[in-house]
Every structure is written in structure tokens, then in C-alpha cells.
Amino acid sequence: MSDRLQAAVAAGSAELVQLASELIRIPTVNPPGEHYLACARLLARRTRESGLKTRVIDIPHEEVTRVLPEAADHPRAIVLGRWDVGAAKTVHFNAHYDVVPAANHGWTFGAFEPRVREGWLYGRGSADMKGSIACLLHALRTLRAQGIDPGVNVEVSFTPDEETDSTFGAAWVVRKKLLSADYAIICEGGEGASVGCGHNGVLWFEIDVHGRAAHGSTPKRGLNAVEQMSALLLELRAYATDLETRKFRNPDGRIRTATVNFGGVTATQPGGKINTVPAGVTFTVDRRVLPNESLAEAETHFREAVRRACARVPRCRVTLRKITEHTSTFSDPHAPFPRAFAAALARVRGGRARFTVSSGFNDSHFFAGEAGLPTIGWGPGGENCHGRDERVQVKELVTVAQTYAEFLRSFTG
Numbered sequence: 001m002s003d004r005l006q007a008a009v010a011a012g013s014a015e016l017v018q019l020a021s022e023l024i025r026i027p028t029v030n031p032p033g034e035h036y037l038a039c040a041r042l043l044a045r046r047t048r049e050s051g052l053k054t055r056v057i058d059i060p061h062e063e064v065t066r067v068l069p070e071a072a073d074h075p076r077a078i079v080l081g082r083w084d085v086g087a088a089k090t091v092h093f094n095a096h097y098d099v100v101p102a103a104n105h106g107w108t109f110g111a112f113e114p115r116v117r118e119g120w121l122y123g124r125g126s127a128d129m130k131g132s133i134a135c136l137l138h139a140l141r142t143l144r145a146q147g148i149d150p151g152v153n154v155e156v157s158f159t160p161d162e163e164t165d166s167t168f169g170a171a172w173v174v175r176k177k178l179l180s181a182d183y184a185i186i187c188e189g190g191e192g193a194s195v196g197c198g199h200n201g202v203l204w205f206e207i208d209v210h211g212r213a214a215h216g217s218t219p220k221r222g223l224n225a226v227e228q229m230s231a232l233l234l235e236l237r238a239y240a241t242d243l244e245t246r247k248f249r250n251p252d253g254r255i256r257t258a259t260v261n262f263g264g265v266t267a268t269q270p271g272g273k274i275n276t277v278p279a280g281v282t283f284t285v286d287r288r289v290l291p292n293e294s295l296a297e298a299e300t301h302f303r304e305a306v307r308r309a310c311a312r313v314p315r316c317r318v319t320l321r322k323i324t325e326h327t328s329t330f331s332d333p334h335a336p337f338p339r340a341f342a343a344a345l346a347r348v349r350g351g352r353a354r355f356t357v358s359s360g361f362n363d364s365h366f367f368a369g370e371a372g373l374p375t376i377g378w379g380p381g382g383e384n385c386h387g388r389d390e391r392v393q394v395k396e397l398v399t400v401a402q403t404y405a406e407f408l409r410s411f412t413g
Contacts, residue, residue: 005142005409006402013398015138019137023130024112024123024124024126025114026112027112029098030160031163033071033161034074036076036160037075047081047156047158048081056077056079057079058076076160076168080156080157082153082154085149090154091408092181092183094159095156097160106388107122119393121393122389122391127385131380132187139404140156140405150409157173157179159173159363171370179371183373184374186376188362189377190358191381192349195333196377197331197332197338197356197357199329199357200357201325201361202286203302205323207282208280208319211225211228212277213276213277222279223315224278226268232309238309239302244257248292250357251333259288262283262284284323290328291329291330306318327369329364329375340410341411344403345378345407347406364377378400380393
């Protein structure tokens with residue numbers, strides 16, 4: 001049965017690539033959230049064609065306007081599907097359909113003009129993560145065509161806004177109780193032989209450094225906020241070094257340390273020009289929080305480090321704001337659910353599957369943390385995610401679809 005199913009999935013590789021290409025051609029760029037409804041309509045149609053009872057959840061316009069006023073003219077929608085086979089347990093698959101912006105130059109092909117070259121499918125979203133969506137739908141369609149019922153009921157959610165904060169995506173699915181499942185699979189967060197069983201959390205901050213404006217020809221009459229920021233960052237090196245003592249051992253044995261990144265976005269305040277002493281400058285802070293760290297303690301520790309650093313810089317005044325936070329997550333890799341998925345992966349790929357924790361973060365924390373579901377993450381991976389010439393191997397798409405199909409065939413919960 002397993003060999004026949006895998007052969008059927010592979011035989012439909014052209015349809016798999018076609019579906020991924022259809023999705024890539026819709027430029028669901030976030031921010032601000034372009035062409036979401038067009039993509040949701042396509043996904044709803046393809047989900048129904050895969051035999052799932054399907055509905056589209058339109059996010060109320062007033063909610064979008066209230067939370068994201070800059071995106072008021074960009075509607076949000078979630079696609080939900082369910083295949084109920086009367087099983088005792090249900091597995092929920094989640095994947096996001098939004099993509100990060102793409103530069104208009106430097107691509108071998110257009111960012112939203114998918115092409116296959118030397119076995120690679122190119123295009124924004126091919127790896128992150130429209131390729132995953134195509135794999136899942138192809139697996140479900142093949143199971144139907146082969147007359148094979150899954151061993152569990154299947155739910156799917158295709159959601160927007162993961163590339164920002166997931167407020168109207170996975171968070172909405174969980175908080176509005178739109179799922180009824182016992183387990184969750186996020187179609188990213190692991191790849192190849194590595195199954196994701198967790199990810200780091202994150203704290204994002206903005207820091208305003210306050211100075212005093214003056215004419216550029218008389219800089220001593222002012223207080224240069226950029227120079228103050230530079231001095232502050234030098235003082236914060238001790239904080240960055242201290243984080244290296246905070247460690248977490250991945251299930252695969254690798255040791256990870258906590259990290260901080262300063263200045264991903266840096267800008268002087270409005271009114272600055274070349275002949276003006278800058279009165280203010282803002283920079284961002286990205287603090288990655290390990291699964292064995294407390295989010296609250298990590299924030300307190302950082303705020304105290306900033307306070308101490310400011311005290312060592314004469315006349316340093318700052319305003320610190322938290323932009324957002326996401327908790328880390330970790331599911332026991334020795335539990336029956338992840339072990340069953342790893343066994344299906346090993347049967348398809350050969351060799352032995354292993355478990356890992358991602359240094360980035362994804363939507364699994366909503367399902368694992370807030371919904372309390374055993375959750376894993378795995379998909380096709382790829383190259384140049386968020387960069388030029390994003391691409392994924394066609395053979396890897398086929399392998400992922402085979403693995404999803406094999407897992408659903410064999411897993412009974």
C-alpha cells in the first residue's frame with residue numbers, strides 16, 4: 001500500500017508543480033497584504049477539489065481597520081478545510097500563503113513568474129511556503145484518487161499574515177476556536193531529515209535615543225543622538241556576551257545560545273538633514289529567546305541591561321518600547337505523535353529522521369502554546385527564502401507530498 005501510494009504521488013509531480021506555480025503567480029505580499037482574496041479563492045477551490053469540506057473565513061473589515069489601519073484597504077481571509085473519516089483523532093495542518101516583498105531586480109526570472117530550471121522551482125513563496133501548500137493539497141488529492149482514507153480526520157488552515165504577526169492568520173484560527181483537532185503540523189520549521197519540535201521565542205523592541213539639535217557647523221551646541229546611540233551600543237556588548245552563557249541543547253545534540261541583534265532598522269527622527277546635528281535616532285532590537293528561558297524574565301533582563309548601559313553613557317536618555325513578542329515552543333520528540341511522523345518520514349526518505357528546534361519562529365506557538373496541541377513542523381525547505389531567486393527542488397516537493405500522504409495513511413492517533 002505504501003509503495004503504491006508513493007508511486008501515485010510521484011506520478012502527479014507535474015500537477016504538483018502546476019499548483020505551486022499558480023500560487024506563486026499571485027503576489028500575496030505582506031505588508032500590506034496584497035491579493036489575499038484572490039489567493040484565498042484559489043486555495044478554496046483547490047481544497048474542495050481535493051475532497052475536503054471547505055469554507056472561507058473573511059476577517060471583519062472593522063477589525064482589520066482597528067488593528068492594521070495602514071492595511072484597511074487589504075482584506076484578510078482564512079481558508080479552512082476538513083476531511084472527516086469518522087476517526088477518533090484529528091490532525092490539523094497549517095500553512096501561510098503570504099510572502100515577503102520581492103525586489104524588482106536581480107532575479108533570474110521574475111519573482112512572481114515561476115519557472116523550473118535544472119530541477120528547481122523558482123519564485124517568491126516557492127520555499128516559504130506556497131510549495132508546502134501545494135505538497136499538502138497534492139497528498140490529499142492523491143489519497144482520494146487512490147481510494148485511501150487517512151487513519152485520522154484531517155483539518156487544514158491556509159492563513160495570511162505570518163510574515164508580520166499572524167493576528168489575522170494562525171492566531172485568529174486558534175483564538176476564535178476554528179479548529180477541532182488533537183495534533184497539529186505546521187508545514188515549515190523542519191526540513192530534510194530534521195523534524196521541528198519547537199522554535200525560539202522572540203522579543204522585538206524599538207529604542208529612541210534622544211539628543212539635541214543644532215546647526216551642523218556648531219555641533220558642540222547640540223547633543224548628537226547618533227553618537228549617543230553608538231556609545232550605548234558599545235556598552236551593550238557586555239549584554240550580548242552574557243547571552244552566550246544561556247544555552248539550550250537541541251534534541252539532535254547541538255547547543256544553541258540566546259542571541260540579540262541591534263539595528264535591523266535604524267533611522268534618524270524626522271527633520272534631520274546633512275547640516276543638522278541629529279536630535280534623535282531610533283533603532284530596533286531582536287532578542288531570540290530559548291525554549292528554556294522565560295519570556296518575562298528575558299524582557300526584564302534586557303530592560304535592566306539597557307538601564308545600566310545608559311547610566312555609563314553621559315547624558316544618555318532613551319525611550320524603550322516593546323513592539324511584539326512570541327513565546328518559544330517545545331514538544332516532546334519522544335511522544336507517539338512526533339515519533340509516528342518521523343517513522344513515516346524515514347520510510348519515504350530512507351535513513352533515520354531526527355528532531356530539531358528552529359532558531360527562528362513560526363506559527364506553531366499558537367497551536368502548541370495557546371491551543372495546547374502536540375505540534376511539529378516540517379516542509380520542503382529550499383534556498384534563498386526571503387531573498388532573490390528563492391527556489392525549491394521539485395524532487396523535494398514530491399518527497400514532502402509523499403511523506404504527508406504516508407503519514408496520513410498510517411497514523412491513527
